[in-house]
Amino acid sequence: MSCEKIALLLGIENKKIMATLEALEAVVEQTRRDILRMVHKVNSGHPGGSLGCTEFFVALYHEIMHLNEGFDMDGAGEDLFFLSNGHISPVYYSVLARKGYFPVEELNTFRLIDSRLQGHPTTHEGLPGIRIASGSLGQGMSVAIGAALAKKLNKDERLVYSLHGDGELQEGQNWEAIMYAAGNNVDNLISTIDFNGQQIDGATDDVLPMGNLRAKFEAFGWDVLEIEKGNDLEAVVNGMQEAKSRTGKGRPVCVLLHTVMGNGVDFMMHTHAWHGKAPNDEQLATGLAQNAETLGDY
Amino acid sequence: MTKYVDQGKNDTRSGYGAGMTELGRTNPNVVALCADLVGSLKIQTFIDENPERFFQVGIAEANMMGIAAGLTIGGKIPFTGTFANFSTGRVYDQIRQSIAYSDKNVKICASHAGITLGEDGATHQILEDIGLMKMLPGMTVINPCDYNQTKAATIAIAEHEGPVYLRFGRPKVANFTPVDQKFEIGKAVLLNEGTDVTIIATGHLVWEALIAAENLEKEGISAEVVNIHTIKPLDDEAVLKSVKKTGCVVSAEEHNYLGGLGESIARVLALHHPAPQEFVATQDTFGESGTPAQLMEKYGLNNKAISEAVHRVLRRK
Missing domain, CATH: 3.40.50.970 (Thiamin diphosphate (ThDP)-binding fold, Pyr/PP domains)
Structure with missing residues (x-):
């Protein structure tokens, strides 16, 4: 869907959309800086997948989801998001902090002792914005389904979003969840797959080929749409708006989000090498030079 | 009793x-x-x-x-x-x-x-x-x-x-506890007072423990029977109070002795009041097909096994 069409749908002017996109691009650039600086400081963490999903997170939290002020676990009357591939915590933490869930300075504590910003996201330390622990893969879709069912029981019209790695779909629990959601018409759920074709040991096609994911989801009974340019902010916003419009029609919605691992930092792109590896001082400087400090470093 | x-x-x-x-x-x-x-x-x-x-x-x-x-x-x-x-x-x-x-x-x-x-x-x-x-x-x-x-x-x-x-x-x-009981999580239930030995049981073994206590009484052995329905958090106080009185304990459960109720009791005793203990439990083994009664007998999980464990623990007192 074009920008103009969205503007028409939302009843606002095109130029306002463009202004929004510009503002969001600034958040994206700053988020990339945050990710690089967080993993560099502790020489650990997962920059590759984080960078690949930056546009998605920024679009989701700043444009797509309806969110209440503040945070409470139940999230009544607001959209909910569940990160299943918890290792991309750097992008999650940066976006949550810059959205106001907790102080941006706290990004300094990522992976340090006594921090709320654990290596993988958790509710255990009481970090606002997090509703489930994730890291051990394959569990998030089931949780998202549960939250979506609770919303239906509570007559809460808001939606539930989830994000999963493509490699993560090798975990069998996903397919139990995919079967359940379609079989039980969980149509207030939008599950997005970070389709970057990479996992720790290499290309997903080499590690364990998963065949045609679109056909698989469709065969299970999901409504599938693809965002071919998953690192183009406008395409992501349009695609997720389209996904929203397909909810409430009896089927769960799957978004295949085609992304490039390491996007926005040239030497990290198109490789699995930076899945779980931090840049050194020199590499950090190179990466930061490619992403302007738009909102101010923490 | x-x-x-x-x-x-x-x-x-x-x-x-x-x-x-x-x-x-x-x-x-x-x-x-x-x-x-x-x-x-x-x-x-x-x-x-x-x-x-x-x-x-x-x-x-x-x-x-x-x-x-x-x-x-x-x-x-x-x-x-x-x-x-x-x-x-x-x-x-x-x-x-x-x-x-x-x-x-x-x-x-x-x-x-x-x-x-x-x-x-x-x-x-x-x-x-x-x-x-x-x-x-x-x-x-x-x-x-x-x-x-x-x-x-x-x-x-x-x-x-x-x-x-x-x-x-x-x-x-057997269904023997009160119909309208108040269930308190973490609170042991003292079923029978005794002075020679404490039998602490959980689940199906509680009824077996009561039968064992009845049989032991005929032999002149006074057994205290405690029902631990909540294994965690364990009612440490109830365990210690009883074992301090009797001086020894038999734990009884339908579970491996590794990781079960018996080990939780042993920890409490080791920390606060070391005392002889015998474990009525499966002995690090898998089960097999059979009727429940046959299996309880073969794997040593019935009132007879509890009585034997009581005799063993009394000799160690």
Whole structure:
């Protein structure tokens, strides 16, 4: 869907959309800086997948989801998001902090002792914005389904979003969840797959080929749409708006989000090498030079 | 000694079903999930009366645990139902991450626990579940002894905030605790006062402990019988109070001696009041097919085994 069409749908002017996109691009650039600086400081963490999903997170939290002020676990009357591939915590933490869930300075504590910003996201330390622990893969879709069912029981019209790695779909629990959601018409759920074709040991096609994911989801009974340019902010916003419009029609919605691992930092792109590896001082400087400090470093 | 009367044999899983029926009528936030074992878990009445609050997940226990965790977000109190083996070992990581570590208010309700599941054999007879569950930080572990207590426990855990593992069984056993008992999580129940030895039992072994105490009395041995329905948090005070009086203890459970109630008692005693202890439990083995009575006999889990353990522990006093 074009920008103009969205503007028409939302009843606002095109130029306002463009202004929004510009503002969001600034958040994206700053988020990339945050990710690089967080993993560099502790020489650990997962920059590759984080960078690949930056546009998605920024679009989701700043444009797509309806969110209440503040945070409470139940999230009544607001959209909910569940990160299943918890290792991309750097992008999650940066976006949550810059959205106001907790102080941006706290990004300094990522992976340090006594921090709320654990290596993988958790509710255990009481970090606002997090509703489930994730890291051990394959569990998030089931949780998202549960939250979506609770919303239906509570007559809460808001939606539930989830994000999963493509490699993560090798975990069998996903397919139990995919079967359940379609079989039980969980149509207030939008599950997005970070389709970057990479996992720790290499290309997903080499590690364990998963065949045609679109056909698989469709065969299970999901409504599938693809965002071919998953690192183009406008395409992501349009695609997720389209996904929203397909909810409430009896089927769960799957978004295949085609992304490039390491996007926005040239030497990290198109490789699995930076899945779980931090840049050194020199590499950090190179990466930061490619992403302007738009909102101010923490 | 105190006389306990069997009010009529019944299965503890039916106690769970009855508890769920009552919760369905009294607590609108309670929801039930089941992995294709509705008949075994005895929850048909709950389903009939509250169809919108029941989720049949099919043979997909991992998904069931995740969905239960998600349902708590929005204020629901999910009760999951399947056999003990599939409620614990099969889904340990799902429980660990999505429920225990995430501190979700999920009640994991497990039927057909232990060796008395019987003829299905070792694939279905889990004897390690108490150990698995009690090792999870924040998890409450409950193993009631009869129908009435299982019903009371089911109702009580709905009021408890936090994850709970509720373990019960398949066979019809003596139903001897009060109909309208108040179930206090973490509180031991003193069933019979004695002075020579303490028998601390859980689950199906509690009735066997009472029979053993009766037989021992005829031999002139005064046995105190304590029912531990809550294995975690353990009622340390009750354990210590009794063992300080009698000077020795026999623990009795339908579970491996590794990781079970006996080890929890041994820890309390080692820390505060070392005393001789004998373990009535399975001896690091899998089960096999057979009738519940045959298996209890063969694996040393009946009143005869408890009496023998009492004689052993008295010699060590």
